[in-house]
Amino acid sequence: MDMTNWPLSPVSSYYLLISLLGFAAMLIDKSKSIKGKWRIPEKSLLVISILGGALGIIAGMLLCRHKTRKPLFYIGVPVIYLIHRILVMPYLIQLLIDIGFVW
Numbered sequence: 001m002d003m004t005n006w007p008l009s010p011v012s013s014y015y016l017l018i019s020l021l022g023f024a025a026m027l028i029d030k031s032k033s034i035k036g037k038w039r040i041p042e043k044s045l046l047v048i049s050i051l052g053g054a055l056g057i058i059a060g061m062l063l064c065r066h067k068t069r070k071p072l073f074y075i076g077v078p079v080i081y082l083i084h085r086i087l088v089m090p091y092l093i094q095l096l097i098d099i100g101f102v103w
Contacts, residue, residue, distance in 0.1 A: 010101070011092045015052050022053030026060020033066070046072070054081035
């Protein structure tokens with residue numbers, strides 16, 4: 001697979017996409033909370049965070065002022081982000097290098 005024209009690594013691309021999904025989920029949930037409609041379950045938002053979308057969830061929290069009073073979000077999501085940044089991302093990058101994936 002030749003990825004020479006793609007500016008991001010596969011790992012960075014994944015984290016960008018899942019973070020955008022997390023941010024969109026926070027926007028949608030905030031909008032629905034204002035309108036009093038069905039909401040996105042907190043478990044779903046946390047799963048997105050665990051899958052790598054923590055940065056998008058954090059951005060949604062800050063920009064939308066959403067879930068900022070819930071310790072599970074204002075403490076838990078940044079911890080999840082740090083775990084991904086310090087442990088998971090380097091492992092995934094090294095795994096791609098080890099299997100010979102070139103971008």
